[in-house]
Amino acid sequence: MAITRPHSFFIATPIFYVNDVPHIGHAYTEVAADVLSRWMRQSGIDTWFLTGTDEHGQKIMRTAMANGVSPKEWADRLVEQAWKPLLATLNLANDDFIRTTEERHESAVTKFLTLLHDKGFIYQGEYEGFYCVGCEEYKAPGDLHEGQGDYEGQKVCEIHGRPVEVLKEENYFFKMSDFQERLLELYRDQPDFIQPPSVRNEIVAFVTRGLDDLSISRSNIDWGIEVPFDNRHVTYVWFEALLNYITATGWGSDEANFQRRWPAIQLVGKDIARFHAVIWPAMLMAAGLKPPAKVFAHGWLLVGGEKMSKSKLTGIAPSAITDVFGSDAFRYYFLRAITFGSDGSFSWEDLSARYEAELANGFGNLASRVIAMIHRYRDGVVPNPSPGTSEAEDALAATVQSAVSAADEAMHALAPHEALHQIWRIVDHANGYITEQEPWVLAKDDANAERLDAVLYSVADALRALAIVLSPFMPEATQKLWHALGAEVSLGALVNQRVFEAGARGVLPVGSHLGELEPLFPRVEQEK
Ligand code: MSP
Secondary structure (H helix, E strand, C coil), X not given: CXXXXXXXXXEEEEEEECCCCCCHHHHHHHHHHHHHHHHHHCCCCEEEEEEEEECCCHHHHHHHHHCCCCHHHHHHHHHHHHHHHHHHHCCCCCCEEEECCCHHHHHHHHHHHHHHHHCCCEEEEEEEEEEECCCCEEECHHHEEECCHHHCCCEEECCCCCECEEEEEEXXXXXXXXXXXXXXXXXXXXXXXXXXXXXXXXXXXXXXXXXXXXXXXXXXXXXXXXECCEEEEEECHHHHHHCHHHHCCCCCCCHHHHHHHCCCEEEEEHHHHHHHHHHHHHHHHHHCCCCCCEEEEECCEEECXXXXXXCCCCCCCHHHHHHHHCHHHHHHHHHHHCCCCCCEECCHHHHHHHHHHHHHHHHHHHHHHHHHHHHHHHCCECCCCHHHCCHHHHHHHHHHHHHHHHHHHHHHCCCHHHHHHHHHHHHXXXXXXXXXXXXXXXXXXXXXXXXXXXXXXXXXXXXXXXXXXXXXXXXHHHHHHHHHCCHHHHHCCHHHCCHHHCCCCCCCCCCCECCCCCCCCCCCCCCC
């Protein structure tokens, strides 16, 4: 199937609460967005990858108070010591990092509220309901459970397992109910607006049941962005947090940049899909702006069958994995082992098994065998394949070509697990091909010199393709391989190679001088 490559690609992660440090569930979203955006960038598409932190609201305020500092001091500390360092831990190439306490965000939020107020979409009223501070959300009675143990007799949030609080306040409301029909129309006209289908169905059913207006201000706290038409209120944290996607790209201050970037593909965990697929497009419609391009809800990383979370003390720090296995293996593992859009269980055993089998013995070993043989048998110079080429080489080249184009298609369909599955067909085929061709036997007799040339060339060229299509997933290992292939000199920088063209045959220049290959996936000493 031919795919249409878009002219521009803007992908955003949710912005993360700074009440606590990141765990691998957060890192999962970051890595997925990074890999997708690197792929698009390496397709020559005008790409923008945005991430950041969500710093206002009750949850952060309470954590700061419990730690005896102001909310801003707390947020600064967590951003500097935990959230920004995560970018390096995971080797992320984000284009921007927005904090909701930045002036550019606060001033654009103020403009947005004024606009909606002027257009008559905001009114004053009173609200009474159950509030979950963990979710920063009023909960419908149907979303609550009866508490047990310490929480006997209380209503608890089904996500956080903690009691909700009864809040009664004078609030400003956003007329979200006005947008029910237009939202349903959007879901109908653009069937892949919400993915995967399970989440789409749930949201369509939710909106079909009818929408309430949304309370968008708080008068019981002051840690937030002041409502421009009533300074006794601050903006409800979700309402302003959602706006980060447009405040970061210049809405209200840099129209040209905003037009260039918006709309975004929103990657979110399925727990927050409703905010992004209902409230957020309704807000944009009210302002006369385009809805997001797509809301893709990925699944949860589970521990013991439950969503991994810090509040339940099941969070694993990303560095606990990268310190042992490296960031490439982290990035590879989570995108390979979990179907994007489904839940997945993390285990150290599965991670080590895949590291050994797929990275060290599969890809790493293929690379080191090929580079070593070209050094040994051809003095490190890429040989000319033509006279000795046979059907076996044609078959390998055909796998490379079809796997690359299937991987490209999968990446555009936001299915990185499928892309890796396709790319591994090349690894497996190339390894099997070497076993069958036995270049070490060919090397024993000069009469086989042309066959040996063809074999060595064709696996080196397959490695060239692998380095390119795996570079968005594993930037470090592929850079080492690129260097060893001498391709930096013969073909130019790895990041400048087009991923979707990587399947072409015979691209590695004959006569290229190989370099040394640093170990790609060293044996790990595990102490757990
Ligand atoms: N601050 C809000 C988002 C505002 S966006 C305008 C928020 N923050 S969060 O830090 O709690 O979560 C951020 C993201 O991490 C969400 O997409 C959430 O689904 C994801 N994850 C949190 N725990 C997770 C797992 N155990 N597994 C996978 N993703 C998880 O919500």
